[in-house]
Each structure stands twice: as C-alpha cells, then as structure tokens.
Amino acid sequence: MLGLLRWTFWITIWVIVAAFFHYTLPQVDIVRITDTYEKRQDFGENSIFWAQADVGTDGTLANRDVFFIQTRRAGGDVMVYRNEDTGWGWPPYFKFDTSNLQAEASDLRSLEADARYVALKHYGWRNEFLTIFPNAISVRPVAGPDAAKGIPWTNIIILTLFFAIVWAIWVRWRRFRRARIDPTLEAIEDDLAETSNGISAWFASWRKKA
Incomplete structure (x- = not known):
C-alpha cells in the first residue's frame, strides 16, 4: 500500500510538471491568418489563463478589450489565439508589442484562394469549454503549409x-x-x-x- 501511494505521489508530481512546461514553453504552428479583431472580454473563473492588461494601462478592471487572431491550419482546423502583453509577469516572455504584433498579423491575412502561411509562435492552451486561448508571441511569413517550424x-x-x-x-x-x-x-x-x-x-x- 505504501509503495502504491509513493508511485501515485510521484506520478502526480511529474504530470503537474509536464503540464506546466507544456503550457509555458513556446510552440510554433504553421497557419493561415483569416482575420484579426478586438473584443471586450469579461474575466471570471478562467482569469488565471489570461495575461495582464497591456503595460501602462489599468490592470484592475474586471473586463477589457483583448486582441484576437483567427487562423486555419493546413488541414483546415480553426485555431484562435489571443494577443496580450506579458510584460514583466509570468511567463517571462517580456512581451510589450501587442499592438505591433496585431498590425503584423492583420497585414498577413489571406484567403484560401491566395493562401499565405505564417509560423505563429505562442504559449498556452486552447479550450472551448473553459474559453481559454493560447497567447501569440510572434509571427513570421513562411514558404508554405509544409514549412519547417525550426x-x-x-x-x-x-x-x-x-x-x-x-x-x-x-x-x-x-x-x-x-x-x-x-x-x-x-x-x-x-x-x-x-x-x-x-x-x-x-x-x-x-x-x-x-
């Protein structure tokens, strides 16, 4: 019984560590940007999965406008990213250029008939039930849907x-x-x-x- 409890404890610890790194470390998706928009977001029980307000603005409000980037992957799946500053907080990406990134993403929008693909770096998870979105960090054009992620x-x-x-x-x-x-x-x-x-x-x- 003691051995089972010990194994359960360590498995739980390593699952938590793996989830922490999977959420925090950067990942790259090859996508086509279909739209960019700004939406007023009310924060509730899922507020832990949202970054702080843009640096220099009031971060004590219960709701605020958030930038979003809509995309489609090469296989046709839809993926939506939020675009928020991380500032000096966690995770330590020191991202202060949310507005610039939104402008870059808007400039890279394309239709399926004339598709342009980008490598979009982000961290976080997408969960429809909890209404959480990965946070975009950077975007750069790539040759096509099969481009290497690096x-x-x-x-x-x-x-x-x-x-x-x-x-x-x-x-x-x-x-x-x-x-x-x-x-x-x-x-x-x-x-x-x-x-x-x-x-x-x-x-x-x-x-x-x-």
Whole structure:
C-alpha cells in the first residue's frame, strides 16, 4: 500500500510538471491568418489563463478589450489565439508589442484562394469549454503549409537545465541519505530490536517464576 501511494505521489508530481512546461514553453504552428479583431472580454473563473492588461494601462478592471487572431491550419482546423502583453509577469516572455504584433498579423491575412502561411509562435492552451486561448508571441511569413517550424532551442535549453538541476538534487539527496539518514534509521531499528528483546526476556523470566 505504501509503495502504491509513493508511485501515485510521484506520478502526480511529474504530470503537474509536464503540464506546466507544456503550457509555458513556446510552440510554433504553421497557419493561415483569416482575420484579426478586438473584443471586450469579461474575466471570471478562467482569469488565471489570461495575461495582464497591456503595460501602462489599468490592470484592475474586471473586463477589457483583448486582441484576437483567427487562423486555419493546413488541414483546415480553426485555431484562435489571443494577443496580450506579458510584460514583466509570468511567463517571462517580456512581451510589450501587442499592438505591433496585431498590425503584423492583420497585414498577413489571406484567403484560401491566395493562401499565405505564417509560423505563429505562442504559449498556452486552447479550450472551448473553459474559453481559454493560447497567447501569440510572434509571427513570421513562411514558404508554405509544409514549412519547417525550426529547432526549438529555447525549449531544449530550458528542459536540459531543469533535468540537470533535478539530477543534481537527486544525487545529493541520495548521498545525504546514505551518510546521515540511513545510519540513523538503522541505529533506531537496532535500539528497538534490543528493547524488544529485553522486554521479551523480562516477560519470559516472569513466566518461569510463575
């Protein structure tokens, strides 16, 4: 039972870590921009999935105008992105150029008959039920729907550093456990065994007297 709880705990921890990185790290989609627009958005229980107001504006309002970018993927699937500043907050993309990015996206709109594809970098998830959208970071024209997305160097570096830190902590924890915790536990077990043997001998002596 203890082993099952331990496995459940660690699986839960790693699922949370994987979800955190999947949401936060940048991803690239090859899409065709069909429209761009601005919409007043009311924030409720899903407010954690929205960035802050544009830097220099009032971020305490319960609603505000948000830029959106409508796209279609090469296979025909629709994907909608929000376009918000991240500023100095989290995730640390230091994005301050929301209006410029919206202008670039508007300039790259195209119809299916004369399709122009772009590589749109973003982070976050799209969920219709929770009404959340990935946040666009940058956009650049590409040759076509089969264009290469590029090597995700940022993701590789961050994940490599993360696992290197985890490995270093784990190695040091094992050394500390072998040097300090395991000998202490063994000493406690030995003391308990001696105490148990002493108690058993004491009861045995009383049985002999009886």
